[in-house]
Amino acid sequence: MIFDVAIIGGGLAGLALAIDLRKRGHSILVIEKGSYPRQKVCGEYISMESYEYLNFLCPSLKDHPLPRINTFFLSTLGEKEFTTPLDLGGFGISRYVLEELLYKEALGLGVLFELKTKAQEVKKESDTERYTIQTLSKSFTARIVCNATGRKSNFEAKESTSNQTATNYVGVKYHLRIARDASQIEIHNFEGGYCGISNIEEGKSCLCYIVNANILKKAGNSIAELEKEYLYQNKNLKRIFSEAEFLLKEPVTISGIKFSIKKPIDNGVYFLGDSAGTIAPITGNGMSICLRSAFKLSGFMDAYLSNELSKRELIKTYTHFWNAEFSARIRLSRYFQKLSEYPFLTKASIYTFKVFPTLAKAIIKLTHGKPF
Numbered sequence: 001m002i003f004d005v006a007i008i009g010g011g012l013a014g015l016a017l018a019i020d021l022r023k024r025g026h027s028i029l030v031i032e033k034g035s036y037p038r039q040k041v042c043g044e045y046i047s048m049e050s051y052e053y054l055n056f057l058c059p060s061l062k063d064h065p066l067p068r069i070n071t072f073f074l075s076t077l078g079e080k081e082f083t084t085p086l087d088l089g090g091f092g093i094s095r096y097v098l099e100e101l102l103y104k105e106a107l108g109l110g111v112l113f114e115l116k117t118k119a120q121e122v123k124k125e126s127d128t129e130r131y132t133i134q135t136l137s138k139s140f141t142a143r144i145v146c147n148a149t150g151r152k153s154n155f156e157a158k159e160s161t162s163n164q165t166a167t168n169y170v171g172v173k174y175h176l177r178i179a180r181d182a183s184q185i186e187i188h189n190f191e192g193g194y195c196g197i198s199n200i201e202e203g204k205s206c207l208c209y210i211v212n213a214n215i216l217k218k219a220g221n222s223i224a225e226l227e228k229e230y231l232y233q234n235k236n237l238k239r240i241f242s243e244a245e246f247l248l249k250e251p252v253t254i255s256g257i258k259f260s261i262k263k264p265i266d267n268g269v270y271f272l273g274d275s276a277g278t279i280a281p282i283t284g285n286g287m288s289i290c291l292r293s294a295f296k297l298s299g300f301m302d303a304y305l306s307n308e309l310s311k312r313e314l315i316k317t318y319t320h321f322w323n324a325e326f327s328a329r330i331r332l333s334r335y336f337q338k339l340s341e342y343p344f345l346t347k348a349s350i351y352t353f354k355v356f357p358t359l360a361k362a363i364i365k366l367t368h369g370k371p372f
Contacts, residue, residue, distance in 0.1 A: 003029045003112075004305055006133055006142035008119045011040070012095070012287055013273025014148030015102040016294035019057045022109045024302045029140055030111060031133065033118040037100040041171040041254040043281050044206040045069060045185055045198050047090045049371045050291040058105045061098075066091045067182040067199040072364065074353075075236050076189040076346040082353045084360050088368050090185070092200040094175070114138070124268055129311070131268065144270065144301060148290075151257060151274045167338075168213040169193075169257040171281075172223060175204050176244040189346040190234045191215065196281065197240065204247065207240065210281055212341055213255065223251060259334045264322035265315055272297055277326060279333045285367055289326060295372055296321050325369070332366060 005021055007014045010032030018028045046054070055061055070089035074082045107113070114135070121134040122145050131145045180186075185198040192215030197207045211226065219226035232238040264276045273290035300318050303309040309317065339345045353360040 002130060003027045003140065003142040005144045005146060005301060006031065006140055007146045007148055008133065009147060009149035009275065010103070010113065011148060011150055011273065012099065013290035013294050015099060015106055016057055016291050017146060017148065017272065017298055018111045019102065019106050019109060020294060020298035021301060022106065022111050024298065026302070026305055028111045029114065029142065031114045031117050031119050031135065033116065035115045036103045037096050039248070039252045040095045041173045041208065041252050042095045042287070043196050043208045044094050044200050045090050045092055047285050047288040047368050048088050049369050050288045051091065053291055053295050053372055058101050060101055060105065064097070064201055066093050066201055069183055069185050069198055071184040073184050073186040074350060075234060076350065077233050077343045078347070080347045080350045082350045082360070084357060086364065087361065092198050092206065094200045094206065097201055122269055143305070145268070146270045146272060147275045148273050149275050167258070169210050170213050170216050171208065171210045171254045171257055173206065173208040173252040175247040176207055177203065177247065178205055178240060178244040180205060188234045188236045189340055189343055190230050190237065191343055192230060192341050194340045195231060195237055210257070259330065259337060264319055270297060270318060276322060277330050279330050288369065292325065292369060292372060293322070329367065
């Protein structure tokens with residue numbers, strides 16, 4: 001069978017693209033190295049810009065009451081704190097629940113999945129416009145191949161610039177129960193990183209932090225020691241860790257995180273979501289970038305598969321969209337990422353925001369896109 005589109009990676013971006021294209025009538029294959037459901041390191045906050053599109057992809061989402069988030073709270077060491085309304089706001093849902101819902105929706109629509117399968121190689125057929133994807137035991141053929149394998153892709157897109165950050169970061173996520181304002185997303189700064197907490201489904205909260213790998217090394221590469229030595233310096237984090245009921249047996253972790261901007265198309269393969277460029281979580285919109293890129297790429301590919309766009313026009317249109325929509329946001333997020341590692345800079349930011357609250361709103365607006 002020759003598929004219209006083969007998608008390597010079945011995370012949020014890959015599932016969204018698969019469902020959207022399938023709803024447009026195209027044959028879709030998803031090759032995913034894991035299975036569902038699963039936990040993933042993620043802040044689990046989605047901007048309201050993506051709300052309507054996500055409900056279009058997965059109507060059953062409306063059967064799950066989800067917390068609406070409309071206030072932002074920032075703290076650092078000492079007594080410095082800042083609160084502001086979020087004009088657009090967002091909602092909370094765990095990746096465990098969201099990906100499972102999207103996976104079932106895709107199955108019901110007729111998307112074919114190859115789970116627990118890793119793509120080894122993608123080759124363009126010399127005499128056709130088709131591509132062959134080789135796995136360990138099978139090969140598949142498609143007119144278009146997309147890469148949605150996330151931050152650490154085994155089919156890495158080339159970086160768009162040589163001036164990329166070499167800093168490595170580590171991400172850690174917990175699910176917990178704690179009495180807190182469900183309408184508020186909190187960011188708590190500590191030396192070397194920051195920790196976010198916001199509510200998800202069923203009254204639970206997602207606590208996720210990101211830290212410079214060098215700080216973890218100083219703590220003897222022990223997450224428990226890292227939390228005691230560094231996170232607890234922030235009184236809010238010390239309180240949360242002491243009062244909360246932790247729901248996962250072990251934290252979910254990821255290492256080797258880098259925030260880079262890459263080419264959205266490489267060797268004929270279309271990259272989307274984190275595969276094309278990772279936005280720093282401090283801006284809280286990684287999942288919306290995944291969804292927006294799937295939304296736009298699906299429309300462009302539908303036009304190509306319907307002979308309304310040439311291959312050259314498809315490449316040009318998607319490249320222009322990605323660079324215009326996301327490059328500046330990713331660069332801005334990298335600036336805030338570095339700033340967030342130093343408590344004295346966070347204190348200065350809080351002081352500035354209190355004096356000029358409109359500045360804080362303007363910066364928050366830059367991290368969000370328009371509803372789609």
